[in-house]
Amino acid sequence: DIQMTQSPSTLSASVGDRVTITCRASQRISSWLAWYQQKPGKAPTLLISRASSLQGGVPSRFSGSGSGTEFTLTISSLQPDDFATYYCQQYDNYPYTFGQGTKLDFK
Amino acid sequence: QVQLQESGPGLVKPSQTLSLTCAVSGGSITSGANFWTWIRQDPGKGLEWIGHTSYSGKTSYNPSLKSRVLISLDTAQNQISLKLTSVTAADTAVYYCAGGVGFIDYWGQGTLVTVSS
Numbered sequence: 001d002i003q004m005t006q007s008p009s010t011l012s013a014s015v016g017d018r019v020t021i022t023c024r025a026s027q028r029i030s031s032w033l034a035w036y037q038q039k040p041g042k043a044p045t046l047l048i049s050r051a052s053s054l055q056g057g058v059p060s061r062f063s064g065s066g067s068g069t070e071f072t073l074t075i076s077s078l079q080p081d082d083f084a085t086y087y088c089q090q091y092d093n094y095p096y097t098f099g100q101g102t103k104l105d106f107k
Numbered sequence: 108q109v110q111l112q113e114s115g116p117g118l119v120k121p122s123q124t125l126s127l128t129c130a131v132s133g134g135s136i137t138s139g140a141n142f143w144t145w146i147r148q149d150p151g152k153g154l155e156w157i158g159h160t161s162y163s164g165k166t167s168y169n170p171s172l173k174s175r176v177l178i179s180l181d182t183a184q185n186q187i188s189l190k191l192t193s194v195t196a197a198d199t200a201v202y203y204c205a206g207g208v209g210f211i212d213y214w215g216q217g218t219l220v221t222v223s224s
Contacts, residue, residue: 001170034210043203043214044154050210087154091209095169098154 006099023088129204
């Protein structure tokens, strides 16, 4: 299985901060990577597919980059609604696998 | 807009079979290139991909569960089903049905299944 490792596991930040979450794959996955946001008690929602393709309706302060084994999710200016847990997922090889999550909380 | 809704028992006894269904509305499970997927999440923990199937018959399961899992489509009811046999406490989780083409576009709200006697 491809292991997806996110860092950090927890990130404390303030409204207006620029934050970056990293996701590393244990082997190359080209750009077959997605990012999701999950709020407590809710299903995840898709933010970004194909490493950098922003889904419709997702604010432009979210961006993704990377290919191969290293990927980043950046939020350019944190808003109150962004405090949540973020997951990466690879869909290059079966079984598809997720990172362990990065919890973004208030500093 | 495709919507998914899981249903099934919230409590299953150890060694029994967990059976869930997922009603799909706003679109047909026979259309498009979607893979219909089940994902689970241990309470307070991360996400585990269980497997997926497509109307064209392409199916893949997580090897960690492969010997116990079956995902199937009911085109008449526009539903997706999950069966997981010989469950243990380790199978306690929120189970999500989902759809997408690798990444997941559509998620159900999730249903908590507890395995306990």
